[in-house]
Amino acid sequence: xxxxxxxxTDPTARAVPGDALAGYLRGQATEFLRALRLxxxxxxxxxxxxxxxxxxxxxxLRHSARRISGSLHTFRPLLDADWSEEMRPELAWLSGTLxxxxxxxxxxxxxxxxxxxxxxxxxxxxxSAASAVGGRVTGAGRGVPGPGTAVGTRGPATxxxxxxxxTVGAAKAGALLERQLTLARxxxxxxxxxxxxxxxxxxxxxxxxxxxSEVPLTPAAAMSDLRPLAAAAGERLTDAVTALPxxxxxxxxxxEALIHGLSPDPAxxxxxxxxxxxxxxxxxxxYAGEVLHGNGAPLDVRLLxxxxxxxxxxxxxxxxxAAASAARTPRIAPxxxxxxxxxxxxxxxxxxxxxxxxxxxxxxxxxxTL
Amino acid sequence: xxxxxxxxTDPTARAVPGDALAGYLRGQATEFLRALRLxxxxxxxxxxxxxxxxxxxxxxLRHSARRISGSLHTFRPLLDADWSEEMRPELAWLSGTLxxxxxxxxxxxxxxxxxxxxxxxxxxxxxSAASAVGGRVTGAGRGVPGPGTAVGTRGPATxxxxxxxxTVGAAKAGALLERQLTLARxxxxxxxxxxxxxxxxxxxxxxxxxxxSEVPLTPAAAMSDLRPLAAAAGERLTDAVTALPxxxxxxxxxxEALIHGLSPDPAxxxxxxxxxxxxxxxxxxxYAGEVLHGNGAPLDVRLLxxxxxxxxxxxxxxxxxAAASAARTPRIAPxxxxxxxxxxxxxxxxxxxxxxxxxxxxxxxxxxTL
Numbered sequence: 001x002x003x004x005x006x007x008x009t010d011p012t013a014r015a016v017p018g019d020a021l022a023g024y025l026r027g028q029a030t031e032f033l034r035a036l037r038l039x040x041x042x043x044x045x046x047x048x049x050x051x052x053x054x055x056x057x058x059x060x061l062r063h064s065a066r067r068i069s070g071s072l073h074t075f076r077p078l079l080d081a082d083w084s085e086e087m088r089p090e091l092a093w094l095s096g097t098l099x100x101x102x103x104x105x106x107x108x109x110x111x112x113x114x115x116x117x118x119x120x121x122x123x124x125x126x127x128s129a130a131s132a133v134g135g136r137v138t139g140a141g142r143g144v145p146g147p148g149t150a151v152g153t154r155g156p157a158t159x160x161x162x163x164x165x166x167t168v169g170a171a172k173a174g175a176l177l178e179r180q181l182t183l184a185r186x187x188x189x190x191x192x193x194x195x196x197x198x199x200x201x202x203x204x205x206x207x208x209x210x211x212x213s214e215v216p217l218t219p220a221a222a223m224s225d226l227r228p229l230a231a232a233a234g235e236r237l238t239d240a241v242t243a244l245p246x247x248x249x250x251x252x253x254x255x256e257a258l259i260h261g262l263s264p265d266p267a268x269x270x271x272x273x274x275x276x277x278x279x280x281x282x283x284x285x286x287y288a289g290e291v292l293h294g295n296g297a298p299l300d301v302r303l304l305x306x307x308x309x310x311x312x313x314x315x316x317x318x319x320x321x322a323a324a325s326a327a328r329t330p331r332i333a334p335x336x337x338x339x340x341x342x343x344x345x346x347x348x349x350x351x352x353x354x355x356x357x358x359x360x361x362x363x364x365x366x367x368x369t370l
Numbered sequence: 371x372x373x374x375x376x377x378x379t380d381p382t383a384r385a386v387p388g389d390a391l392a393g394y395l396r397g398q399a400t401e402f403l404r405a406l407r408l409x410x411x412x413x414x415x416x417x418x419x420x421x422x423x424x425x426x427x428x429x430x431l432r433h434s435a436r437r438i439s440g441s442l443h444t445f446r447p448l449l450d451a452d453w454s455e456e457m458r459p460e461l462a463w464l465s466g467t468l469x470x471x472x473x474x475x476x477x478x479x480x481x482x483x484x485x486x487x488x489x490x491x492x493x494x495x496x497x498s499a500a501s502a503v504g505g506r507v508t509g510a511g512r513g514v515p516g517p518g519t520a521v522g523t524r525g526p527a528t529x530x531x532x533x534x535x536x537t538v539g540a541a542k543a544g545a546l547l548e549r550q551l552t553l554a555r556x557x558x559x560x561x562x563x564x565x566x567x568x569x570x571x572x573x574x575x576x577x578x579x580x581x582x583s584e585v586p587l588t589p590a591a592a593m594s595d596l597r598p599l600a601a602a603a604g605e606r607l608t609d610a611v612t613a614l615p616x617x618x619x620x621x622x623x624x625x626e627a628l629i630h631g632l633s634p635d636p637a638x639x640x641x642x643x644x645x646x647x648x649x650x651x652x653x654x655x656x657y658a659g660e661v662l663h664g665n666g667a668p669l670d671v672r673l674l675x676x677x678x679x680x681x682x683x684x685x686x687x688x689x690x691x692a693a694a695s696a697a698r699t700p701r702i703a704p705x706x707x708x709x710x711x712x713x714x715x716x717x718x719x720x721x722x723x724x725x726x727x728x729x730x731x732x733x734x735x736x737x738x739t740l
Contacts, residue, residue, distance in 0.1 A: 117625075120633035170632040252622035253723030255487075258716055262540040262709055263490030327708045337704035338697045339632055341711020346628055349719055353623030 016230075016292050018221035021075050024291045028064045028071070029212035035060035036205060039196070058098050058192070065095040068211070070287040074233045078224055080216035090204045097195045103318070104185035110319045111177050114346055115339070119170040169335030173343060176326050176336060230288035237281040241362060244274055249355040250363070257352035258345055269348075272317045275355065279310035305361040313354035320347035386600075386662050388591035391445050394661045398434045398441075399582035405430035406575060409566070428468050428562065435465040438578070440657040444603045448594055450586035460574045467565045473688070474555035480689045481547050484716055485709070489540040539705030543713060546696050546706060600658035607651040611732060614644055619725040620733070627722035628715055639718075642687045645725065649680035675731040683724035690717035 039057035069091035072084050195201055248254050256271070286303060327340040409427035439461035442454050565571055618624050626641070656673060697710040 115632070117629060118632040120630040252726055253719070255716075255719070255723075258712070258719075259487060260490040261712055261716075262485070262488045327704070332704050334697070334702050334704050334707035337708040338711040338714075341708040341713075342628070342631055342715045343711075344708075345712045345715030345719070346625075346631075349623065349625070349628075349715070353625075356622055 015225040016227055018078055018217055018224050018226065020294060021071065021078060021221070021226055021291055022215040022217055023294065025068060025071060025215045026212055028067045029208045032061060032064040032068070032208045033205075033212060035064060055102070059102065062095045062098045065091045065098075066283070067287050067290070068208070069095070070284045071291055074284055074288045075226065075229050075291070077229065078218055078221035078226075080218065083216045087204075087207060090200070090207075094195070094201065094204055098192050100188035101185055101192055104181050104188055106315065107319050107322055108178060108181035108185070110315060111181070111323060111343065111347075112174055114319070114343055115170050115174045115177075118339075118342060118346060169333065169337075169339035172333060172336040173323075173326070173339035176329060176332065176340075177322065180326055180329075181322065226292060230292055233281070233284050233288045237278065237285045240274065240278045240281050244278060246359050246362065249352075250359040252356060254352065257355070258348040261345065261348055269317065269320075269351075272313070272351065275310060275313050275358075276317075279307070279314060282307050282310060302361055302364055306358055309354050309358035309361060313351055313358065316347045316350035316354060320344050320351065323347060385595040386597055388448055388587055388594050388596065390664060391441065391448060391591070391596055391661055392585040392587055393664065395438060395441060395585045396582055398437045399578045402431060402434040402438070402578045403575075403582060405434060425472070429472065432465045432468045435461045435468075436653070437657050437660070438581070439465070440654045441661055444654055444658045445596065445599050445661070447599065448588055448591035448596075450588065453586045457574075457577060460570070460577075464565065464571065464574055468562055470558035471555055471562055474551050474558055476685065477689050477692055478548060478551035478555070480685060481551070481693060481713065481717075482544055484689070484713055485540050485544045485547075488709075488712060488716060539703065539707075539709035542703060542706040543693075543696070543709035546699060546702065546710075547692065550696055550699075551692065596662060600662055603651070603655050603658045607648065607655045610644065610648045610651050614648060616729050616732065619722075620729040622726060624722065627725070628718040631715065631718055639687065639690075639721075642683070642721065645680060645683050645728075646687075649677070649684060652677050652680060672731055672734055676728055679724050679728035679731060683721055683728065686717045686720035686724060690714050690721065693717060 035057050039054055039061060042051055042053035042057055069088050072079060072088050072091075076084060245256070248256055257269075259271075260269070282303070286300075286307065289300070323340045323344040327337050327344070332340075405427050409424055409431060412421055412423035412427055439458050442449060442458050442461075446454060615626070618626055627639075629641075630639070652673070656677065659670070659673075693710050693714040697707050697714070702710075
């Protein structure tokens with residue numbers, strides 16, 4: 001198991017020398033350059049939103065940027081300090097900028113699927129349902145509604161009575177979210193395109209190109225064992241998990257995630273912070289395992305499950321915030337606001353469910369050595 | 371264990387003769403008459419809503435009415451058919467009428483407590499919070515707001531911005547629910563008072579007075595064993611439980627209870643029906659156990675736990691419906707509607723939690739013989 005290799009006290013495990021880190025970084029830099037080439041070839045400028053191929057390329061860019069950045073962090077003492085300190089924030093800026101467009105698309109898909117589930121198939125307008133159920137959002141053909149499309153705002157009273165209003169509310173809420181998140185996504189797409197054409201990006205790309213052939217290790221790095229630094233990343237993760245309210249999370253239906261859901265606290269909920277932090281530390285721990293094992297890294301299913309639960313936690317948390325934010329749109333109809341309230345609470349329950357799933361997978365994991 | 375005694379195939383159990391039924395019915399009739407006397411003494415007419423003592427007396431009246439009615443149903447073949455068929459609907463009418471006032475009060479308390487939890491202590495107005503946290507709602511001093519108090523309806527715009535609106539929404543939602551449910555409760559109280567003064571009620575009370583001394587058993591009843599009829603009640607319960615979606619319910623966070631929460635289906639959710647039915651059958655099964663064992667009935671904790679879960683299920687289901695119904699009030703502010711949407715979803719989640727709790731207690735129970 002991956003965790004056992006990370007245990008520096010294990011006398012049977014062999015030391016992992018610094019050149020494994022150099023090999024990993026070279027490999028990720030090569031992946032980065034390949035993704036960048038693919039992104040340019042698949043026509044990043046071919047429309048308002050990217051094609052499916054360019055979405056894949058952007059994902060691959062983020063993928064390697066995160067891994068390089070994470071390894072720079074975990075194995076900092078073994079790398080040239082000045083280079084490392086200059087490189088990390090630039091990679092973080094890049095992957096953050098590239099992630100935004102995908103996040104908007106995924107959030108909209110999640111919210112429309114949830115509205116669809118909450119409304120019943122017959123009640124929800126076919127076009128939104130189709131785009132939600134279609135699985136992956138490719139963005140092709142999904143434009144921004146013109147300024148005249150004031151969906152979700154209070155229009156003339158419809159003849160639909162009582163209960164019908166709530167369904168109309170769900171449809172209006174879906175249209176409002178689609179408008180707001182498509183707009184946010186289009187902006188994120190433009191920002192990403194601008195970023196990829198900027199001199200700031202070209203400087204990062206140049207550095208990554210150098211990294212693909214030459215990793216600035218410290219003179220002592222080649223003789224060092226990578227395992228203690230990888231183990232330290234594991235310990236930071238364990239410490240952060242220990243600080244989580246896992247006993248509560250392991251109790252189904254604890255109703256914690258929605259607590260203060262109507263309070264004036266800023267969204268996203270402050271209670272989500274420690275979970276988001278564990279998500280990042282889990283990622284760093286996973287990357288450290290990749291460095292130690294190279295391509296032969298064993299697949300740790302439980303670690304993957306825990307990570308997936310935390311991804312779900314983040315997605316649901318942000319979707320809930322988006323629903324709450326849409327409810328603050330001026331002049332929306334009460335039925336729209338009601339549907340957004342139900343949707344917000346639904347997503348906060350998914351947050352709670354994700355914490356439960358993490359607790360369950362972590363409990364199994366605790367038997368092994370981290 | 372109570373269940374073992376209900377097993378007609380158990381050769382070690384002794385037969386329970388029909389006079390145990392007569393004794394039980396006489397006892398419940400006596401309780402009924404005592405509660406009625408108490409209700410009259412504690413001043414049922416002393417105000418808009420009842421005093422705490424008269425609330426207790428009404429509860430005791432319902433308690434014995436339900437038990438008499440339930441036993442008439444389970445042991446029907448052993449009782450005079452005409453008398454039984456005349457008596458049961460009258461007892462059902464009485465306990466239904468008496469239950470309504472209490473249900474309105476409990477529903478309001480549940481919803482205000484939930485809003486309080488969702489709003490955070492600082493954000494929610496002190497007076498509503500106090501009446502909600504005070505535990506038992508006695509009703510003393512809680513009048514209906516005058517027609518001028520148009521709480522929850524759209525007033526002049528407040529200077530509070532963005533997030534603050536949602537909190538204001540929670541407060542307005544609380545005030546709206548308080549207004550609507552207090553009105554419903556006051557109406558239920560008047561209806562109950564009218565019922566208790568009606569000739570229809572006096573006819574029931576006369577019959578119960580006769581029952582306290584003389585139970586109309588069939589000639590064969592004294593020689594009959596009560597256990598097969600009690601076991602049949604247990605089987606009806608088991609059959610109904612088997613038809614419940616228990617596998618889904620036992621999977622935490624299955625998100626079933628809120629499904630179609632925004633659909634035009636009538637509230638309360640049709641999916642709740644089978645659970646409500648099991649709640650009634652569980653009660654009949656419990657009463658049958660009381661008949662067999664008299665005052666010496668052993669306390670079956672698991673049966674109680676399952677019953678409590680189903681009570682919670684019913685309460686949360688009705689509270690969710692009340693929140694949805696309040697959201698259909700004309701001219702409410704969007705922030706009020708949003709808060710009611712969150713509240714509705716929160717209560718539907720409690721419905722789901724109650725099903726999970728029932729499944730857990732039932733699983734334990736299945737080991738024993740029902």
